[in-house]
Amino acid sequence: MHNGDCDADAARRLVDEVGFFAEREVPRYLAGRPEEEYPDELVKRLRLLGVFGADVPVRYGGLGCGEATTARLLYLLARSWQSLASLVGTHLKLCGQMLRHGTDEQRSAWLPVMSCGEAVFARAYHEQGCSDPELLTTHVRDSAGRRTLHGRKDWVTNARHADRILVLARDGRATLGILVDPTADGVRIGPELPRPGVLGVSLASVTFDGCAFDPERDVLGGPGHDLTDSLRAGDLRSYTTRAVACAEAVCDQAARFAARTIGRRPPDAQGAIRLRVGEVRARTAAMRAIWTDLLGPAPTIGPDEAKVVCTALLQEIVQACVLLCGGAGYADPHDSLGRHYRDALALPIVGASNDTLLSRIGSAALASEEAR
Incomplete structure (x- = not known):
């Protein structure tokens, strides 16, 4: 905005x-x-x-x-x-x-x-195996004259350090966003989820068991305000941004390492190193072009396509850069390439998984062809 x-x-x-x-x-x-x-x-x-x-x-x-x-x-x-x-x-x-x-x-x-x-806020949306707001199992009940929240959310970023959690839950045919105090009765934050990367920021499951809320005060937009359509149109551009940033960071680190060490390599290896550096530079430049287009006034690529392409390319770029640097890339305490390598693994999954996005892209393409 x-x-x-x-x-x-x-x-x-x-x-x-x-x-x-x-x-x-x-x-x-x-x-x-x-x-x-x-x-x-x-x-x-x-x-x-x-x-x-x-x-x-x-x-x-x-x-x-x-x-x-x-x-x-x-x-x-x-x-x-x-x-x-x-x-x-x-x-x-x-x-x-x-x-x-x-x-x-x-x-x-x-x-x-x-x-x-x-x-600081967290958002509790995702449920394992669910990719559409209408299929959410977390729901609202009327209980003894109170409105209460029931269900479980997976992979909640900021869960352990948030002052409020926006919980997405079904209430009849609507999807409500309910502002919940994580210290309230009926809220349980699970243990920190083990993972290879994106550490430091909290990631946990959160369970709601009869958590009471005030529909006038705590429902985003007021009682009955339906977020279903806005959730389906969720903005994924930030994940493309993060993928481009990671790709450029590891590409720069690998190029610096290669420039510093190429003179000590056998002549036949030097050509392969130049080729590999050129390859990751070209792929990173393509990612930046997609990102620049996506943020422009008249983008020619959609956020779903951009997220899929850039986060998938990132996996190839990071792996190639680690191979270029060898042990210095994977396990050097003074270099962040190894951390970027682990953090990059999450990007095809977060927001909406690339498989979900590809299915959505494919469905839209087939529907367009059938309408002709």
Whole structure:
């Protein structure tokens, strides 16, 4: 969304500040802390920089940046550490949903504390084996004159450190977004889910067993406000942004390593190294072209196609870069290539899995042909 509040000079300053933070402060932090630890120190810095309110209008305490600036901020964070991009990206999506769907009272109450990072949000949407909001099993019941929430959500980003969770649940034929306090009765946050990458930011299942809520105050948009169509049209562009950032980071690292060591390789290996560096550079350039088009005023590629292509290409690029660097890429404590390698594994799955998106793309293509 473009809110028109942030002028070009202010946007440039913000990008420069976040760029310095991502390039200098994040690596220094990771060098001295376990990757699995919640990065509270970095989150505090992000609050001060204003990143949690990047695309929130100034009237609600945000910075009012447009889509291009917000995408650039997520790119810089992802280039340094995917976990920060995941944490901030999830929160910004919730800011957008609050702005689009919240009542006037909800916007006034929540957006100011969300935009300054005082209240960080999580979204509980996904359920194992379910890819459509109408098929969600988490649901609302009437119980002793109260409205209560029942069900389980999987893979909730920010689950353990969120101040509020937006829970997507079925109520009759509507999909409601219910604002839930994670410390409330009837809410249980499961253990941290084991995974190879995107550590630091919390990821857990959350169970709701008779969690009571106020339909006037806690339902996003007010009682009965249906989010089904908006969920189906969910914006996946942030995952393309993260894929491009990761690809460019590992490509640059591999090229630096190759340039530093190619003179010590046998002559017959040097040609293969040049070819492999050229290959990853070409693929990364193609990804950036897709991303640039996607964020432009008249994109020629859809967000589903862009996410599938870029996250799939990323897997090939990261693997090629690790092979180029050998042990120095996979296990060097002074290089982030190994971390990017592990973090990249999640991107074809998050948001909506690439298989789900390909099925959606294929169904639309067949329907178009049948309509001719």
